[in-house]
Amino acid sequence: MKKSLVALALTGAVFSAYAQSSVVIYGTLDDGIIKRTGTTVQEGKRDNNKLGFKGVEDLGSGLKALFQLEIRFEPDTGTIESVTRPLFQGQSRVGLQGSFGTLRLGRGLTAFQESITAFEPWSGMPTPAGFQTDLQVAGYVSTFGSGSDPLGPTGNSGNRFANSAFYNSPVLGNIFQINTTVGTKENDGSTVALIGRGTAAAPQFPAGAMGSVVPYSVSVTADNGPAAMMLAYERNEVDTKFWSVAASFKPLNELKLMASYQQQDQTETVLTNPKTKAWLIGVNYSIGVGKILAGYGQKRPDNDFDNPALVKTKQTSLGYEYNLSPRTYLYLEGTNKRMATTLNYYAMGIHHNF
Amino acid sequence: MKKSLVALALTGAVFSAYAQSSVVIYGTLDDGIIKRTGTTVQEGKRDNNKLGFKGVEDLGSGLKALFQLEIRFEPDTGTIESVTRPLFQGQSRVGLQGSFGTLRLGRGLTAFQESITAFEPWSGMPTPAGFQTDLQVAGYVSTFGSGSDPLGPTGNSGNRFANSAFYNSPVLGNIFQINTTVGTKENDGSTVALIGRGTAAAPQFPAGAMGSVVPYSVSVTADNGPAAMMLAYERNEVDTKFWSVAASFKPLNELKLMASYQQQDQTETVLTNPKTKAWLIGVNYSIGVGKILAGYGQKRPDNDFDNPALVKTKQTSLGYEYNLSPRTYLYLEGTNKRMATTLNYYAMGIHHNF
């Protein structure tokens, strides 16, 4: 029976006209029991929880098309991440990969944010025991007006650029790689004014305002096997600047030492004490089926390190992962974080990749 | 070509580092035509509509890791369930299974709510023809201040615990199983005050308040083949209590008889007539490729069964399912539900599992 117009449309809607691509479904579920200073026992995550879809198409001649869509969610309540974040909070990107490197469009971690997690003992996990969200970015993601996406919807992750192009070079000389993210000045959905150096009546960035500069992020990484380094610089759409230098060293296969130093500069939106500095050191040590994670770091919310009125943050963390398989482990961790007040945090739970 | 830091991160983002797990995609689409007293003809569901992702990882030595994520949606409009419920309304759980039983963390049906559906002629489907949502839980899920999650967001399902641990024992003595759900006192997202025994000015549970007790749910089931029984007890985070006893018997392979009795106690939040009692009887009869469903039940919104001011609910339902395959059937059903007013409800549609 011959198929006519809508018959074709309909069949096309049920059977793909092109060869079925092999979409990979992947994800992480991480949930545990938490006790932190001042609250009762809670349940919640240590790592980001995700359900993703990705695929690679071989276009011939070494060229590939690739896409990735990653849902983020809260395991303890079943909502999307933070209830209000985008459905594909993890990332939504599409692009090409070839001898020139990888070029993608969409929304995802910036070049800096994607590179830095290799130099943090918790691999960038958002648990309060980890250092990435606060210390390793010198407060960059947590202060309004800073972060990678200050003109995005309130509560959105501050580690990502929307409306951007993402480029990763091939590995050069067997050691170096250059990563770049460039965005547009588009307002990414903010409905709140950023007062900045303006006033409540005349905010520096009214609700819905465009960025003042084109945001970009660059990281250069070097890796010769036991030793690795990273240099990164990022400026966001309201001209907050951030730079970081980080290194890691593996004296033994089981032992990884890490250190980083970083500085944030909010001169364009903050009048007093616009600079923040932070450093941290960390270690990962594999022992049998387990892994020990430990770290210490400080953050100073000013460039005046001798001003006693400005409170320094001092964080000490210790964790243990017990591997049930390469995909699944149990964990136990604790943190002491001294700021104006002190936060103690303990968690145990399960982490499962699929 | 050697891969450097972000190269690895990038490749890892496209090709999983671990062996690809076999994620199972499953779901249900159920949609039909509905006529109920006082409205025009509508289109809508009889059963929950779902799209789920689940997997099991063999950890060796009889131990398994398992996860399940279940999207719920409205088939007639394409929105998530009730427009506002969590993305993974069905469940989001991760855990371990072994000789000790099954232990999971996250959000899902409580032990009681998961056990009771085996004793209801509509298998717990949310259609008005079914008895679970109202009679089989003695109104427990439909009154604010009761239900499994009274401090969850308004409109959320009242059959689930968030922030909980779920334990199912192995089958003991070839007959018995014990199921337990224990939650935390966390507020699960409620932004509305529960006045309870307080006043509008000083509600018993202000918006965002924590629970007064640790919520838990227990069910014990017994099944020797033709006969099965359940005893269940649940108390929620505002100390509403619920218990139920249920039984089923299969005199023939094609015939299943069911009965249950249940009682809700809202003494801690309601001043007058805090107790509700309900009972129901039901039958499933398979005949050829069809199945007949029938049931009758009553609910009394008080412990004073002789108080004529309190209106009894009396529900009679009849349904028929015509199987096109083990995964797909057509259905036809009707209900007469007498309360202060009378609801007549008729529906026909298609139910498809994938």
Next chain:
Amino acid sequence: MKKSLVALALTGAVFSAYAQSSVVIYGTLDDGIIKRTGTTVQEGKRDNNKLGFKGVEDLGSGLKALFQLEIRFEPDTGTIESVTRPLFQGQSRVGLQGSFGTLRLGRGLTAFQESITAFEPWSGMPTPAGFQTDLQVAGYVSTFGSGSDPLGPTGNSGNRFANSAFYNSPVLGNIFQINTTVGTKENDGSTVALIGRGTAAAPQFPAGAMGSVVPYSVSVTADNGPAAMMLAYERNEVDTKFWSVAASFKPLNELKLMASYQQQDQTETVLTNPKTKAWLIGVNYSIGVGKILAGYGQKRPDNDFDNPALVKTKQTSLGYEYNLSPRTYLYLEGTNKRMATTLNYYAMGIHHNF
């Protein structure tokens, strides 16, 4: 070990009781760089971005059950389409297919909207360079009170019926096909009043109002290979009427010529100039691995074509697609759209199906 009640329920939740169906995951990612009159450079889509799940079950005797669920999203920000549309904005439908044709229930493109895209040079893509959203439907989807779903939530797509039955006939006489969509009078979620021929105090359709008529949509298509035709008529739930006639011809395999004429009639809700007429011509020409798209069309927002106060829309578009594979292409396109003001629009990007 024998499995008891919840054990069965639990296992059933992890391993489907029925044979695993083969769910097909499919989708489109389309993202590019855009410049339009009056704005800075932006990033965004040319086509709808989708992630879908569909399946077909063979029921024997030529009968099939089929379902389709299609998520729509914004690639540049990762949110669901337009931030607020239903999760399964693309469609959520379930039904049966056999020698009688295809009958589905749920929400999806109307018979007219599903048929017309074959007669538009951009295949109905929502880019401003395409003609479907505005000219090919004579403004039908873009004016409040018109569109296929005027009583749906504000911002919802105007190309779809919710709460509907969708019927496609088999191909008759090797040439003809009849497609019909019939909805209910249900309010599909509108929370805004449609003043129409009423007043602000007494709107014709208050918030939450039901439709005044049963909405339906019919298209008849004919296709003998090189030549194809379509006749379509649709009326929505507030009795706005729309009809269209369209044709295409392929003098060569590489060349497709298209034309359509359409008229909208809002007499039931608009007092002055309730009729809108539009026409367009278009061409697709394949050359090597490329494809040229071009079109020109006009829309007149009145039945009085000589009234100089009513501004005519005149749109000219040109595009080029460079195929990297049958699933992936790069594109470049431009539009000049003269209305009261003039819009120039340029875009380049990547389109990837999976």
